[in-house]
Amino acid sequence: MLFNPSRDEARRFFIQTWQKHLQNQALADLEAVLVDVLMAHPEYHNYLSIDYLDHDWPPEHGDTNPFLHLSLHLALAEQLSIDQPAGVRQLYQQLHQQQGDAHKALHIMLDCLAEMIWQAQRNQTQPDPAIYLAGIRRHLGLFQ
Structure with a gap:
C-alpha cells in the first residue's frame, strides 16, 4: 500500500499516524519519520482529521495542499537516508550549512523536487533527477 498508495490511502496513513502519536502508541519506522515531519509543521495539525480526507487545495487559489507538502517531506527524508539520487545528501548538507x-x-x-515533478507532468515524461539536483546546485551557487 505505501509504495503506490491512492490519495485516500496516503491521507489516511497521515491521519492514523498522527492519532497514534497523540495516543502515545508505538510507531513503525515510517510513522516515526512522519511524526518528525508533522512536529515541524504545526500549521497542518488541524488538517489531520477525517474531515479533510476529500478536501482539495487548488493551487490556482494560492492554497498549499498540506498532504502534498508533507508527502514531499517524506520523500526527501527517504532520499537523504539512502542518498538517492546520488549526491543529494551532500547537497543537503551544503545547503543546510549555507542556510x-x-x-x-x-x-x-x-x-526543487516539486519543480522536477511539475516538469515531468507538463512534458509527460519520467521525473529527471538531473533537474532536481541542478535546482539545488543553483541555490548553492554551483552551476553544473
Missing part, C-alpha cells in the same frame, strides 16, 4: 537552518534547507530542496 544555517535545516528546515529552510529542506524547503528549498522541496521546491
Whole structure:
C-alpha cells in the first residue's frame, strides 16, 4: 500500500499516524519519520482529521495542499537516508550549512523536487533527477 498508495490511502496513513502519536502508541519506522515531519509543521495539525480526507487545495487559489507538502517531506527524508539520487545528501548538507537552518534547507530542496515533478507532468515524461539536483546546485551557487 505505501509504495503506490491512492490519495485516500496516503491521507489516511497521515491521519492514523498522527492519532497514534497523540495516543502515545508505538510507531513503525515510517510513522516515526512522519511524526518528525508533522512536529515541524504545526500549521497542518488541524488538517489531520477525517474531515479533510476529500478536501482539495487548488493551487490556482494560492492554497498549499498540506498532504502534498508533507508527502514531499517524506520523500526527501527517504532520499537523504539512502542518498538517492546520488549526491543529494551532500547537497543537503551544503545547503543546510549555507542556510544555517535545516528546515529552510529542506524547503528549498522541496521546491526543487516539486519543480522536477511539475516538469515531468507538463512534458509527460519520467521525473529527471538531473533537474532536481541542478535546482539545488543553483541555490548553492554551483552551476553544473
